Amino acid sequence: MAYRDEKLDEEKVFKDPVHRYVHVRDRVIWDLIATPEFQRLRRIKQLGTSYMTFHGAEHSRFNHSLGVYEIVRRIVNNFENRKNWKKEQRLLLLCAALLHDLGHGPYSHSFEKVFGLDHEEFTRKIILGNTGVNHVLRKVSASFPKKVAEVINKTYGDKLIVSIISSQIDADRMDYLQRDAYFTGVSYGHFDMERILRVMRPREDQVVIKESGMHAVEDYIMSRYQMYWQVYFHPVTRSAEVILTKILHRAKALYKSDYTFKLRPQHFISLFDENVTLEDYIRLDENVTSFYFQAWLEEDDDILRDLCERFLNRRLFKYIEFNPLLHVKEMVELSRLFSEVGIDPEYYLIDDSSSDLPYDFYRPGEEEERLPIHLQLPNGKLKELSRQSDIVEAISGKKRTDHKLYFPQDILEALPDDSQQKQRIYDILFQ
Amino acid sequence: MLANHANLLQFFSSVEEVVGRKKLQKMIYILKKNGIPFGEKYEFHLFGPYSEELSLRVDELSNLGLIKETKEDKSSYFQYRYTITEEGQQFLTHYDNQFPDYQEAIRLLKEKSSRFLELVSTMLYFEELPQEEVEDKVRTVKKKQNYTDEEMTQAWEFISSLKKQQV
Numbered sequence: 046m047a048y049r050d051e052k053l054d055e056e057k058v059f060k061d062p063v064h065r066y067v068h069v070r071d072r073v074i075w076d077l078i079a080t081p082e083f084q085r086l087r088r089i090k091q092l093g094t095s096y097m098t099f100h101g102a103e104h105s106r107f108n109h110s111l112g113v114y115e116i117v118r119r120i121v122n123n124f125e126n127r128k129n130w131k132k133e134q135r136l137l138l139l140c141a142a143l144l145h146d147l148g149h150g151p152y153s154h155s156f157e158k159v160f161g162l163d164h165e166e167f168t169r170k171i172i173l174g175n176t177g178v179n180h181v182l183r184k185v186s187a188s189f190p191k192k193v194a195e196v197i198n199k200t201y202g203d204k205l206i207v208s209i210i211s212s213q214i215d216a217d218r219m220d221y222l223q224r225d226a227y228f229t230g231v232s233y234g235h236f237d238m239e240r241i242l243r244v245m246r247p248r249e250d251q252v253v254i255k256e257s258g259m260h261a262v263e264d265y266i267m268s269r270y271q272m273y274w275q276v277y278f279h280p281v282t283r284s285a286e287v288i289l290t291k292i293l294h295r296a297k298a299l300y301k302s303d304y305t306f307k308l309r310p311q312h313f314i315s316l317f318d319e320n321v322t323l324e325d326y327i328r329l330d331e332n333v334t335s336f337y338f339q340a341w342l343e344e345d346d347d348i349l350r351d352l353c354e355r356f357l358n359r360r361l362f363k364y365i366e367f368n369p370l371l372h373v374k375e376m377v378e379l380s381r382l383f384s385e386v387g388i389d390p391e392y393y394l395i396d397d398s399s400s401d402l403p404y405d406f407y408r409p410g411e412e413e414e415r416l417p418i419h420l421q422l423p424n425g426k427l428k429e430l431s432r433q434s435d436i437v438e439a440i441s442g443k444k445r446t447d448h449k450l451y452f453p454q455d456i457l458e459a460l461p462d463d464s465q466q467k468q469r470i471y472d473i474l475f476q
Numbered sequence: 477m478l479a480n481h482a483n484l485l486q487f488f489s490s491v492e493e494v495v496g497r498k499k500l501q502k503m504i505y506i507l508k509k510n511g512i513p514f515g516e517k518y519e520f521h522l523f524g525p526y527s528e529e530l531s532l533r534v535d536e537l538s539n540l541g542l543i544k545e546t547k548e549d550k551s552s553y554f555q556y557r558y559t560i561t562e563e564g565q566q567f568l569t570h571y572d573n574q575f576p577d578y579q580e581a582i583r584l585l586k587e588k589s590s591r592f593l594e595l596v597s598t599m600l601y602f603e604e605l606p607q608e609e610v611e612d613k614v615r616t617v618k619k620k621q622n623y624t625d626e627e628m629t630q631a632w633e634f635i636s637s638l639k640k641q642q643v
Contacts, residue, residue, distance in 0.1 A: 202619075370540045
């Protein structure tokens, strides 16, 4: 029997708190899960620094990847024998679902920002490079790794396949909303996924939803909206992320200025030099970064030591709301005052913005690029979701942004009370 | 501080006016590929490389009154225009000389249609592939646009003239 069709003697199951069970029958999937690159995802948290705010949020990208695979497996089972569904795409879709986050590194958001990395690019490199994952995929066929990478990269010719993994209602989001809600312990993020899966229908170039399933989709959209503002953009989580980003900036700056580290940061060298290889990248995980943060507590550089201590012991920066337009002059003044009192504003005065658009659609002729969610009416015609749902219409196209300014209040408090600069800093921050 | 916002404002200041959201997306992507350090992350979408972050940031700049977005009803479609405001110019004064000069690249891009820039940006997205494969890929992912061989040739020439402006 061809490797692509091989089945395990008996079905394997993973207990899962969100989907109850993750079922594996295909030999290819089982072998992919066993590769070092996939196992590495156990050592990368799904929500980065969110565990500083929600102590339960310690779940990994491994958990999420299995979850996305399981949702896609159920979708594929439901699609069997339906019009527009090509059975031969089944394995390709399952592999893409399982591997879609393979290139994520530790605390991706911060690492990507500081070192100019792109996790999507590393997903592609792991799939196409000399790796265990590539070896398994190549056993299916020589062109199979490329196809899997294209589906994940959204450049695959068959748009139906791409939309199942990546669209405004896809398996990725359906898993992370529920999983993140479960592990953070919040009451948002819940919706009737079983219902959505039952009403999904394959069309030529996208998945659509039977009109009768509209209310389940409304719940999903609202759940996404709530999760972004209540969990993903939580200001305390962002404070931890700001500190983490500054640790990386500081370590890189020290390396570039020929500072001698007490412990050579071997795992970071190619990142600092911006010529990171695939092999180096795969070796990075959160255990490695935590090790260095511990080691940097012993460094002579005050800033690096202080930032690591803050991150490890959760001594985070405080924040205020600010409006970039109204406060730009004050920002410049604050920056000068911080320097005058010996606090480096580069590392201790940080602005951070979060923006989100819960659902978007385009009307004929508009140049938007987000494929909208379509409802399939009983006559077979399609109607864009927000034209049918008042709830979704109310939040469609509404972008929301939040600006925060982060600073170490404890250091400011320790300044002498008769310091004029301290008084002015307080006036600006807390006026 | 707010360097990504200021970087975009610098673009709006240099370009004077951008007509169309798609054109704006593709111009920034092409400039980014040409070495201008825009912080907005791009992924592949319906019309090629697209940045959700850029779309959100442009909206934010507009809400802050730093740029002006006008929406014109062209009967069968809406057209958006973007220009920097007085407040935007004022905001930029805090960032004197922090950004590279890429006026010539902007001039070249402004002359082109959004359809053509969509083609160029899609080609640049696949730039690691051999030329023939890039064209095959464009024909697969952009089937509906039906780009001609002549357009492909013009796009390659454009990319090479743009590379001469590389920062």
